[in-house]
Amino acid sequence: MAVYTRLGSEDMAGIIAAFDVGTLVSAKGIAEGVSNSNWLIETQDTNGEARRFILTMYETRTDISDLPFFLGLLDHLAAKQCPVPRTIHDRDGASYRLHEGKALALIEFLPGVSVSEPTAGQARAVGAALAQVHLAAADFPDARENSMGLKAWQELLGACGHDGLESIDPDLARLVEHELPLIASHWPSNLPRGVIHADLFPDNVLMLGDKVTGLIDFYFACTDVTAYDIAVTHAAWCFNADGTHFQPELSGALLEGYEAVRPLLPEERAALPILARAAAMRFLATRAYDLMNTPDDALVTPKDPMAFARRLQFYADAANEGIFVR
Ligand SMILES: Nc1ncnc2c1ncn2[C@@H]1O[C@H](COP(=O)(O)OP(=O)(O)O)[C@@H](O)[C@H]1O
Numbered sequence: 618m619a620v621y622t623r624l625g626s627e628d629m630a631g632i633i634a635a636f637d638v639g640t641l642v643s644a645k646g647i648a649e650g651v652s653n654s655n656w657l658i659e660t661q662d663t664n665g666e667a668r669r670f671i672l673t674m675y676e677t678r679t680d681i682s683d684l685p686f687f688l689g690l691l692d693h694l695a696a697k698q699c700p701v702p703r704t705i706h707d708r709d710g711a712s713y714r715l716h717e718g719k720a721l722a723l724i725e726f727l728p729g730v731s732v733s734e735p736t737a738g739q740a741r742a743v744g745a746a747l748a749q750v751h752l753a754a755a756d757f758p759d760a761r762e763n764s765m766g767l768k769a770w771q772e773l774l775g776a777c778g779h780d781g782l783e784s785i786d787p788d789l790a791r792l793v794e795h796e797l798p799l800i801a802s803h804w805p806s807n808l809p810r811g812v813i814h815a816d817l818f819p820d821n822v823l824m825l826g827d828k829v830t831g832l833i834d835f836y837f838a839c840t841d842v843t844a845y846d847i848a849v850t851h852a853a854w855c856f857n858a859d860g861t862h863f864q865p866e867l868s869g870a871l872l873e874g875y876e877a878v879r880p881l882l883p884e885e886r887a888a889l890p891i892l893a894r895a896a897a898m899r900f901l902a903t904r905a906y907d908l909m910n911t912p913d914d915a916l917v918t919p920k921d922p923m924a925f926a927r928r929l930q931f932y933a934d935a936a937n938e939g940i941f942v943r
C-alpha cells in the first residue's frame with residue numbers, strides 16, 4: 618500500500634487545477650511501491666478527451682532538494698526518446714509543487730505491466746533500455762552523489778549490528794562481516810562513470826510483451842560507476858524472487874541486450890563480479906535496516922533481506938566461475 622498521505626477530493630481537485638491538464642475526473646491510490654505516495658489521475662480536457670497521469674507525493678525517503686535532478690533527468694531522457702515518463706509542469710512552469718510541506722509532481726502515465734517472472738526476451742529488452750539510458754544521459758548537465766553508496770551500506774549495517782543481523786539469520790552477520798570489507802577494498806576506481814538508475818528492479822519497469830514501455834522510479838538515480846548499474850539490474854532480474862536460483866539464461870540475455878546498444882569495456886566486464894557483490898550488499902543493507910526499523914503497524918511490509926543475502930553468497934561463491942564472461 619503506497620499512499621501514506623490522505624488527500625481529500627477538494628485538495629486533489631485544487632492540486633490538479635494548478636496544471637493545464639483538464640478537470641479532475643478521478644484519483645485512485647496505487648498500491649504498488651513503498652517509498653512514495655502515488656495516485657492514478659484521470660482528467661477531461663476542454664475537448665472532452667480523457668487523459669491519465671500519475672501524481673506522486675514524495676515522502677520521507679526522497680529529499681525535495683534532489684527533485685530538480687530527478688525530474689530534470691526524466692525530461693532529458695524523454696526528449697531523447699527513452700521510455701520514461703515526462704513531467705507535467707504546472708501553470709507557473711514548475712516541475713513540482715509543495716502541498717502542506719510535501720512535494721508533489723505530475724508525470725505522464727505510461728502503459729505496461731511489471732513482470733514477476735521475466736523471460737530471456739524481456740531481460741534482453743531491459744538490458745538494451747538500460748544502455749539507452751546510459752548513452753542518453755551522457756550529456757545530462759547535472760550530477761548527484763550516490764546517497765546509497767558504500768558509506769550508506771556501512772552505516773545501515775552498523776546500525777543493525779552483529780546481533781541484529783544474527784536475529785534475521787544466524788549466518789547473516791558472518792556473511793556481511795566477510796563481504797563488506799572485501800567489497801570496500803576491491804571497489805573499482807578506474808571505470809567510466811555517469812548517470813545511473815540504481816534501482817532498476819522488475820517493479821520499476823513497465824512492459825508489454827518483450828517491449829519496455831516505461832522505466833520509472835528514478836528516485837535513487839545518481840552519478841556513479843556505469844557498470845554498477847548493470848550489476849544492480851543483474852541482481853534484480855537474474856534470480857528468482859527469493860534469490861535461491863540464479864537464472865543464467867536471463868543473465869546472458871540481459872548482458873547481450875545491453876551490449877547490443879553499449880558494448881562494455883574489458884575492464885567493465887572484469888569488474889562485474891565485485892560490482893554484483895556490491896549490488897547485492899546494497900539491497901541487503903537497506904532491507905535489513907528496514908526490517909529492523911519498520912513498526913509492526915506500518916503501512917508497508919518490509920522486503921526480505923535474505924533474498925539479497927542469498928544473491929551475495931551466490932556471487933561470492935561464483936566469483937571465479939565466469940558467470941559474466943561472454
Ligand atoms: N509513469 C507511470 N506510468 C504508469 N504507472 C506508473 C508510473 N509511475 C508509477 N506507476 C505505478 O505506480 C507504482 C509505484 O510507483 P513507484 O515510482 O515505483 O513508487 P515508489 O517510489 O514508492 O517505489 C508503480 O509500480 C506503477 O504501478
Ligand SMILES: N[C@@H](CCOP(=O)(O)O)C(=O)O
Binds near residue numbers: 818900903920
Ligand atoms: N528496489 C529495492 C529498494 C526498494 O525500492 P522501492 O523502489 O520499492 O522504494 C528493493 O527491492 O529492495
